[in-house]
Amino acid sequence: MKYIYIVILLVLPWGLYAQEDSIDVDSEEEKIKNWSLTGYVKDFRTVLFNPNSDNIILDNLVHNRLNFEWYPNEKWTFKAEMRNRIFYGNLVQLDTAYADRVSNANNDVLDMSAVLLDRNAMVVHSMFDRLSVNYSNGAWNVRLGRQRINWGINLLWNPNDIFNSYSFTDFDYEERPGSDALLVQYYTGVASSVEIAIKAFTKKEEIVAAGLWKFNKGNYDFQLLSGVAYEDVVIGGGWAGNIKNAGFKGEFSTFIPYSDNGDSVSFTGTLGIDYSFPNSTFVAAGLLFNTNGTTGQLDLTQSGLTAGSNSGSSLTAKNLYPYQYAMFGQVSYPFTPIFSGAISVVYSPSEDQAVFVNPTFTASVTQNLDFDVVAQLFALNYQGDYQLLSKSLFLRLKRSF
Numbered sequence: 001m002k003y004i005y006i007v008i009l010l011v012l013p014w015g016l017y018a019q020e021d022s023i024d025v026d027s028e029e030e031k032i033k034n035w036s037l038t039g040y041v042k043d044f045r046t047v048l049f050n051p052n053s054d055n056i057i058l059d060n061l062v063h064n065r066l067n068f069e070w071y072p073n074e075k076w077t078f079k080a081e082m083r084n085r086i087f088y089g090n091l092v093q094l095d096t097a098y099a100d101r102v103s104n105a106n107n108d109v110l111d112m113s114a115v116l117l118d119r120n121a122m123v124v125h126s127m128f129d130r131l132s133v134n135y136s137n138g139a140w141n142v143r144l145g146r147q148r149i150n151w152g153i154n155l156l157w158n159p160n161d162i163f164n165s166y167s168f169t170d171f172d173y174e175e176r177p178g179s180d181a182l183l184v185q186y187y188t189g190v191a192s193s194v195e196i197a198i199k200a201f202t203k204k205e206e207i208v209a210a211g212l213w214k215f216n217k218g219n220y221d222f223q224l225l226s227g228v229a230y231e232d233v234v235i236g237g238g239w240a241g242n243i244k245n246a247g248f249k250g251e252f253s254t255f256i257p258y259s260d261n262g263d264s265v266s267f268t269g270t271l272g273i274d275y276s277f278p279n280s281t282f283v284a285a286g287l288l289f290n291t292n293g294t295t296g297q298l299d300l301t302q303s304g305l306t307a308g309s310n311s312g313s314s315l316t317a318k319n320l321y322p323y324q325y326a327m328f329g330q331v332s333y334p335f336t337p338i339f340s341g342a343i344s345v346v347y348s349p350s351e352d353q354a355v356f357v358n359p360t361f362t363a364s365v366t367q368n369l370d371f372d373v374v375a376q377l378f379a380l381n382y383q384g385d386y387q388l389l390s391k392s393l394f395l396r397l398k399r400s401f
Helices: 002-018 028-032 090-094 099-106
Strands: 035-049 057-070 076-089 113-119 124-137 141-149 180-189 192-199 208-217 220-229 234-243 248-258 267-277 282-290 325-334 338-348 356-365 368-382 386-401
Touching: 057 090, 057 124, 076 090, 076 099, 099 124, 180 208
Parallel strands: none
Antiparallel strands: 035 057, 035 386, 057 076, 076 124, 113 124, 124 141, 141 180, 180 192, 192 208, 208 220, 220 234, 234 248, 248 267, 267 282, 282 325, 325 338, 338 356, 356 368, 368 386
């Protein structure tokens, strides 16, 4: 049965795409249809270079995503989204715990994942990362189930994202992780609302529950949050507005321990500014201050800076980056309607003087077919000389339907 299921996962998306041209969008069936099925298929290739030798490690991923929505009436919506992935290559072969690591990454209290195959140099894994029911009535909106509670504002680091933080190196997971949670929203105006959310838990140390107030004042959108997260009282907030024609955003959270676990008060704050030029060049810059980060040398085994899309590194809003200070810069430019490029750099003025460089190139082959080339480089200053600790190249072909 596992092999039959794998074949269905791979063939279904391409079959749906092939049928698109034959669908009569003006038919009565389309007019009354109260559900939708979208998604994509990716072929993702990873090349890891060993800076100290000529060895090259190859990793491969075939990734299918299915997004299903059913809306029986204007008040109720049911959503189910799943990731179906086939991993194969050197990394799978070398890592005996690869299947367990992939299965546990981005899961939550409820186990909605399954390893369908773990044999030789191949792992097949499926997971529901969205499974929720939503009720909307006037100013009220209530959503229960696995969902993404997106309270972040800034481009790269989000101290307000206390429910489902993510690593920016995991660029291949555009949807980002979700949480098993209850979210209640009440809209008090066009740009103002009150939200209350609580994440599912099995023991008190895992409790994450908070309230968020959004409002607009002086052409700025503000938000304030308060709650508890993993044995800390959390107080935070943020803003988004403009300084002339440039976007200006800020976000911060303070974590105050309420249990005797040895932790001290910590603070995470970010600032960001971005600007789009008339020729469509986009530039952005940001700062991070993270009291739980280090100003000394980094323990690379605990850094969470593993390149790629399957590092499984565990980050929280309390510690979004391994260094206490970090500066971020990004430039992107569409060379033509088809080709575009970007480069992002993160520098940490620590003892390591760490530099993370992330160039990307994208080609929109057709309306539903994209090709990306992405590199990730991480270097540290050791005794006055920079040493390249990791060097990775990623090739991604994505077809949406």
